Amino acid sequence: MIVPSLQYAARILRTADTRHLWKFTWNFGVKGVRSVNLFKKRLKEGIYFPPFLYLSILNSCNLRCQGCWVDVDKPQVKIEFDELNKLVLDAKAHGNSFFGILGGEPFMHPELLDFLAQHPDCFFQIFTNGQLITDKTAERLRELGNATPLISIEGTEVVSDERRGKKDVLNRTLRGLDNCLKHKLVTGVATSLCQTNIDELLTEDWLRHLIKRGVHYAWYHTYRPVGPQIHPELALTPEQARKVRQFVVDMRCKLPIAIIDAYYDGNGQALCPMANGISHHIGPTGGIEPCPIIQFATENIRDHDSIYELMTKSEFLRDFRQVAAQNTRGCIVLERPDLVKELAEKHGAKDTTIRQTAIAELDSMTPRGSQYLPTGDEIPEKNWMYKFAKKYWFNDFGVYQDLEARGRQAQQPHPDPARSNHPKSPALAEN
Numbered sequence: 001m002i003v004p005s006l007q008y009a010a011r012i013l014r015t016a017d018t019r020h021l022w023k024f025t026w027n028f029g030v031k032g033v034r035s036v037n038l039f040k041k042r043l044k045e046g047i048y049f050p051p052f053l054y055l056s057i058l059n060s061c062n063l064r065c066q067g068c069w070v071d072v073d074k075p076q077v078k079i080e081f082d083e084l085n086k087l088v089l090d091a092k093a094h095g096n097s098f099f100g101i102l103g104g105e106p107f108m109h110p111e112l113l114d115f116l117a118q119h120p121d122c123f124f125q126i127f128t129n130g131q132l133i134t135d136k137t138a139e140r141l142r143e144l145g146n147a148t149p150l151i152s153i154e155g156t157e158v159v160s161d162e163r164r165g166k167k168d169v170l171n172r173t174l175r176g177l178d179n180c181l182k183h184k185l186v187t188g189v190a191t192s193l194c195q196t197n198i199d200e201l202l203t204e205d206w207l208r209h210l211i212k213r214g215v216h217y218a219w220y221h222t223y224r225p226v227g228p229q230i231h232p233e234l235a236l237t238p239e240q241a242r243k244v245r246q247f248v249v250d251m252r253c254k255l256p257i258a259i260i261d262a263y264y265d266g267n268g269q270a271l272c273p274m275a276n277g278i279s280h281h282i283g284p285t286g287g288i289e290p291c292p293i294i295q296f297a298t299e300n301i302r303d304h305d306s307i308y309e310l311m312t313k314s315e316f317l318r319d320f321r322q323v324a325a326q327n328t329r330g331c332i333v334l335e336r337p338d339l340v341k342e343l344a345e346k347h348g349a350k351d352t353t354i355r356q357t358a359i360a361e362l363d364s365m366t367p368r369g370s371q372y373l374p375t376g377d378e379i380p381e382k383n384w385m386y387k388f389a390k391k392y393w394f395n396d397f398g399v400y401q402d403l404e405a406r407g408r409q410a411q412q413p414h415p416d417p418a419r420s421n422h423p424k425s426p427a428l429a430e431n
Helices: 002-015 018-043 081-092 112-118 135-144 157-164 168-182 204-213 238-252 306-314 313-328 335-348 358-364 384-393 401-410
Strands: 052-056 098-102 123-128 147-152 187-195 218-222 258-260 278-280
Touching: 018 098, 018 123, 018 147, 018 335, 052 081, 081 112, 098 278, 112 135, 123 306, 135 147, 147 168, 157 358, 218 238, 306 384, 313 335, 335 358
Parallel strands: 052 098, 052 278, 098 123, 123 147, 147 187, 187 218, 218 258
Antiparallel strands: none
């Protein structure tokens, strides 16, 4: 386990720009740890302000991916330059230093690079299809030194075209990836694993190909059937979800590449970054949402100068965290779309989509499993670095205690054999 870690350290030192790597280490690593420690300190006072904010800065995209929940085919809506700066400045004042930048396609925002230049003391992860990262753009990112591109690759040539709704998708994406690597950016590749790509991309050969190409980290998401065109046939089975977890744990001990995940603690127990409060999302319309796939909000960044005030005082976000933690360690949208609808209606939350069909989409969903596999057969981390990091900086922060207590109670004989399998959440039943 030590050898791959040392090999990875040597590889990233050799292939990443020194100044860029320093900013990554300091702004994301050191200051990111500080952000989480401040988050944990606030939790003791009952104050939830996430150390990691994710910003979907516009809805526009040059692709048309299966299962996309963003209004990429609608007129462009974006968070303006001044608004982006204002919310990042306020978050920085409360200890934040890392921000995820999403879209649509973030590089379609005309002021993205100017925005990054305003915050040299922060680090940004840009979720992108890579096709708009020209040699000149990659050179500019290297000059700025404060952003890592996370480039989405969804399969081979045929699968990529099918998944992403255009032609020659893979080659165009690889050109952008190679531009990033040429300019020695810390660069990642993300994959939304589904039925059409899992056999090709959840493999050691694929990771070895990424290493050979120069990629520094990989991030395996699992396909989430949400939005206006769900494509449920692409969703993974529970057995495949467990296979993904086992693969990630094993490869972390074998290969010199970082593999990111956001849904498990060091003991292999599932968690939701929204439910534990470590991240929330701001959509293109400015709505402050629990997470990117929950497109409802009661607050908007234009309502107040302080994102901190809006988030820490939001009863909507508070209820979402509590109800999610009381009902599952997984994804409440996939497992309990009925509760998502109840919460949105209880708070009079605004549908933040441009299409205005979010409630109807919830009604059409069939509850299904997520990363939470309540079998008692968790797969703990083996690599000491991941185990150490998750123990102190990425875990459930104790939010699932009520759920675990209820789970133990549910294992006892129950006097009513006709009781529902999906009782109303206590947080909703009280109202």
